[in-house]
Amino acid sequence: GGRMFKPFQEFLLSPCERCRCEANRAVYCLTTECARVLCVNPSYESKLCCPICKQGPNCFAGNIIIPAGVKVEMNATTLCYCPYKDGSWEPQQQATCIARGRRNVHHDIRKDSHVDLWREIGRA
Numbered sequence: 001g002g003r004m005f006k007p008f009q010e011f012l013l014s015p016c017e018r019c020r021c022e023a024n025r026a027v028y029c030l031t032t033e034c035a036r037v038l039c040v041n042p043s044y045e046s047k048l049c050c051p052i053c054k055q056g057p058n059c060f061a062g063n064i065i066i067p068a069g070v071k072v073e074m075n076a077t078t079l080c081y082c083p084y085k086d087g088s089w090e091p092q093q094q095a096t097c098i099a100r101g102r103r104n105v106h107h108d109i110r111k112d113s114h115v116d117l118w119r120e121i122g123r124a
Contacts, residue, residue, distance in 0.1 A: 016049035040093055061095035
């Protein structure tokens with residue numbers, strides 16, 4: 001009841017597994033290794049092996065998703081951005097947030113008491 005393949009014929013067992021029938025009747029398969037995704041909300045599509053970032057690279061600022069590569073004004077006193085390393089975006093779950101008007105003041109908004117305010121801004 002199995003499928004028959006000609007020598008050197010290639011076929012897919014799944015979106016991630018490509019196989020080839022060799023002349024000696026052996027079947028050799030390669031499994032795709034997926035690169036690390038650059039977003040916190042990857043999409044998994046049935047015909048694709050690896051997850052994709054439909055909205056591009058991004059990270060969380062509190063409980064909202066912000067795009068990588070831009071500074072996002074969370075409120076009148078806080079700017080957040082997805083971390084960069086050596087000039088390129090480094091995928092991380094949480095944004096770095098800076099209090100405006102003060103130099104080198106960083107805080108972790110996961111511990112901040114104003115998360116509800118950011119949730120409201122995220123819906124706008």
